[in-house]
Amino acid sequence: MDARRVRRVLAALAAMAITTVVAACGGGGGGTEAASSGGSAPAEVRLGFFPNITHATALIGVEKGLYAKHLGPGTTLKTSTFNAGPAAIEALFAGAIDATYVGPNPAINAWAKSKGQAIKIVAGAASGGVFLVVKPEIKSIEDLKGKKIATPQLGNTQDVALRYLLQEKGIKTDTKGGGEVSIVPQENSLTLQTFATGDIDGAWVPEPFASRLIKESGGKVLIDERDLWPNGQFVITHLIVRQQFAKEHPDTVKKLIEAHVEANDYIASDPAGAETTANAALEKLTGKPLKPEVLDAAFKNITFTNDPIASSLVASADHAVKVGLLEPVDLNGIYDLKILNEVLAAKGQQPVPDK
Template sequence: MNSARRPRRLTVAIAATALAGLVATLAACSSDDAQATTKPSGASAEQAPELRLGYFANLTHAVPLVGVADGTFQKDLGSTKLSTQIFNAGPEAVEALFAGAIDATFVGPNPAINAFSKSDGKAVRIIAGATSGGAQLVVRDGIDSPADLKGTTLATPQLGNTQDVALRAWLSDQGLKTSLTGGASDVNIAPQENSQTLDLFKAGEVDGAWLPEPWASRLVVDAGAHVLVDEKDLWPQGDFVTTHLIVSTDYLEKYPATVKHLLEAESQTVDWISQNSDAAKTKANEAIEKLSDKALSQDVLDRAWGNLRITLDPIASSLQTSADHGVAAGTSKETDLHGIYDLTLLNEVLKADGQEPVSDAGLGQGA
């Protein structure tokens, strides 16, 4: 990489049990110490011995896919050992963070919001963006309108993950009922592994899915699905956060210098991707093949990559709407998001690169 920088079939009952477990795990964090803010740059020169980072084998996680695989993340972390763990969806990654198995993770907005809410705003901070776009509701032939969805089964990556929330909220807007507990519903939602969704869709056992890339494209290209809803069409200017980077507040407090190095690595990777799009999607596909033992076909790769926008901007202006969707979907409670962002270190990195700072939309530290 050029180092120069620019100036998922599960039943609804099982899914409900999974949500209860997640809520219990998150709630355990509410006894943590009082909310803290990032130390000023240079307040601690101590480097963490290790940084344990989570991400997914999805193109919406192209930044860590590329930056970890080509060594940029480890190089910028210096003497800090980089360890990684791969997850299927956000709630799973958040559980790992609260269990102390990882220190930071790339994740979607709704799991981050739930983590912040259930820990009374103490456990996590959003410190950077990564991806906008790249999520679609894709369905079988014969489904051409919301009304056609009544009586169908649709898949999502995990109960309470960002696409699960988006689907439930959108269905509610269409006047279609869903259930978290197996009760009466117009549409059955079956959270499951993304690879399982592809197999079950091919077998005719699910009728569609709201998925991140490359899985939406895999259902379209490999299994004959068509797009019913492109999520970007539901947002102003088509811009919304799909993936951002969160970190344990304890880790951020203790090792701000290490976190800043992580952000420098992310910035360098985002810059390289923006300048080398074709090479970047190839590298991301190579990383996916290594992690999942199967590369994406060129048709899937091209279609999926074209639906993404890689960006350090966390698009904070979209977060409250994502939170509102979670409340409407019944997967989270209404919460005050003030303090969820700490973009101090990111904006220091951007300033050093001659770039404009990014906004926390009034949801940052001290807001």
């Protein structure tokens, strides 16, 4: 079954499964903190992530066997990769995965659609590493009028960021590719081709795709998203879990988070080794490793952190509301960082806030 058909099937399942998810989670929305005991270890943990450098925590955790080590011999890790967050959320709602690395806006949408019953954010993963890359002749935001700009998927984090920026500049768009700037949601691998052929004029994409557009096709950075946020910090990737899975298997969630923290520690202590490890994982997933200059540039543009940078999540939700892709939503309770902070404390590291 090809990837497009898989996504269509998951989307259909999601429409039916979300009701089941909400019912199974109950009314409390308590996440891991509601569990009264450690629960039995599941035979399998299904983890999602993207083949992006912004998901290097997951790439490294899988490649170095950190998840398998912490989960132990009684539990098998099964992984799934996605192009963008909405597809990962569809899989989570359909019960196809238990946890996933994802960006802020899909997590917000999952929280909103399930009325706070389906997911919890349990750790941060990465900040930065997102750019609007355009053809050299485009000098300003105004120059985007009449142009085609790609994003990974309608409603994903980069899609919302682009639509919000254009709206703030008084430039009209719509969800069907119309308006003064035509926004074209497409898979990042396709964006590499369409930018090279001139079928699109730019793209708001995460690493390593931004660096590849620059180094392989002569693109230039028009917007570094870090410049749009206080102190240049915003969440681009965090780890979420299904609430029902967390209630049934809190000890397993803790093991996932222990592996997650160890992966981020490895990135901080050995950046060169982390680059090599992440590239090996990408080669296995995509069939082709990144060129050294692309890999190095991509890693330099990202800060890997256990802090979910909660304030930026709230702002992202506000942006999605303003561009018409989200109804106003109360995010109170979306974080459950209790286990993360226990893991950090055991390692002598500072806790991270959920506000």
